Amino acid sequence: QVQLQESGPGLVKPSQTLSLTCTVSGGSFSSDKYYWSWIRQPPGKGLEWIGYIYYSGYTYYNASLKSRLTMSLDTSKNQFSLKLSSVTAADTAVYYCARASDPITIEDWGQGTLVTVSS
Amino acid sequence: QSALTQPASVSGSPGQSITISCTGTNSDVGGYNYVSWYQQHPGKAPKLMIYEVTNRPSGVSNRFSGSKSGNKASLTISGLQAEDEADYYCISYTSSSTPYVFGTGTRVSVL
Secondary structure, three states: OOEEEEEOOOEEOOOOOEEEEEEEEOOOOOOOOOEEEEEEEOOOOOOEEEEEEEOOOOEEEOOOOHHHEEEEEEOOOOEEEEEEOOOOHHHOEEEEEEEEEEOOEEEEEOOOEEEEEOO | OOOEEOOOEEEEOOOOOEEEEEEOOOOOHHHOOOEEEEEEOOOOOOEEEEEOOOEOOOOOOOOEEEEEEOOEEEEEEOOOOHHHOEEEEEEEEOOOOOOEEEEOOEEEEEO
8 A cells, every 4th residue: 555745844935945755655656657746735725736747757737837846756765856946825735745547546645744835 | 727617515415416516618628538536524635536537446435426518527426424524626637738627626515
């Protein structure tokens, strides 16, 4: 049974870079079957698809975030990461990492981590 | 790309059936058989309930079913139970610059 766990600062100052890592355990991280994804949810609001990174390193991002977003993966550590630059209060959200067999068929989710953007 | 439109809330009594709609356009819901549905309890991560419009993952109750007609996808919950009280979100592939868009979400209440 695969498990995903987000980690990173819970508080980020405006204009700085939000960095999160997702550690994957109990599954094949290098499989070509999966899309390693990020989804976020502002407090009290709906879900927003952020993007994914494929095992090959190919990425696909939400167009509204693309200019500020970088995803990467580290197969030696079974981790993938998200960096979102120039954050504002609008980026405050619970960030979920997830494993998907196709980009919208997301079978496995991390528990989510709240990131607050505030000075 | 705007979010897909869902009713803000739907309610029903135990044992009843309810249907949640997810309305889009020809560029998303209507153009592809590529819609998933997620259930989210408060403070929890979402859970996949339906994928590719009608398919149910193993372990998901057969009380949950999905369908699509034109630009509208639907999730039906039959034999409503207290544990079904949660938020539900659809998501579809879209031909826009952001390829995947969630619905606005629906709060299901069991009376």
